Amino acid sequence: MPRVFVQGKPVASYFPHAPEARRGSVRRITETGEAVLHKPCRDVTEFGPELAALIDDMFLTMYVADGAGLAANQVGVDLSLFVYDCPDDDGVRHVGHIVNPVLEPLDPAGRRLLDDGEGCLSVPGAVMDVPRPDRAVVRGLDRDGNALVIEGTGYFARCLAHETDHVNGQVYMDRLSLRERRQALRQVADRRDEVLARRAANEAELRR
Structure with missing residues (x-):
């Protein structure tokens, strides 16, 4: 079985990081509570160099932050797209981007939560x-505006659903109970500085 899928298609081998990242610049990652994260994103209607440059920046920003996926509104741009570099539960790596993503409804009888x-x-x-x-x-x-279908299972399915939520104006905390949201915010208060320091160190390492 292929170990890497790029844009949903199997490849024999791939780079440690998507090549787009080499062309990108690091952008600031927005945080929950900022308006851009809490409203549906606009569909992309223009395909060209500006969109390509945004995707490049998103890949690099995702890697610097040690992420598996990143939506455009997470870098402050209210456009409907996300990038990903994520394994599934079988250890198969999935890399790519998708514009104007729509998560297909699944048959409730056939899905496992x-x-x-x-x-x-x-x-x-x-x-x-x-x-x-x-x-x-x-x-x-x-x-480039070509039709794309991406399928995932396990952890990669979680990534696809999570990032599609983002473009629809939802963060995962919206799926939590009030008590759980408070617990998550306590974790942020305890760990945020450490997380941001690690991102800054990763970015500094890239610039060396």
Whole structure:
């Protein structure tokens, strides 16, 4: 079985980081409470160099923050797209981007819910159990406007659902009870400085 899928297609080998990151610049990651994270993003209607440059920046920003996925509103841009570099539960790596993503509804009778720890780069330091289906299918476009379908299972399905939530104006804390949200915010208060310091160190290392 192939060990890497890029844009949903198997490849024989791939780079440690997506090549887009080499062209990118690091952007500030927005945090929960900022308006751009809490409203649905606008569909992308223009495909060209500006969109490509945004994707490059998003890949690099995701890697600096040790993330598995990153949506455009997490770098302050209210456009509907996300990037990802994420393993599934079988250790297969999935790398790519998707524009105007739509998560397909799954047959409730045929899906299994996984309750597992989930974090978010916009909720720095918090990890909470969030139930998600163990399979996800997302339809959208690539950076050139070509149709794209990405399927994932296990942890990668969680990533696809999490990032699609972002473009719809939801953070994972919206899926928690009030008590759980308070617990997550306590974790942020305890760990945020450490998380941001690690990101700054990663960025400094890149610049060397």
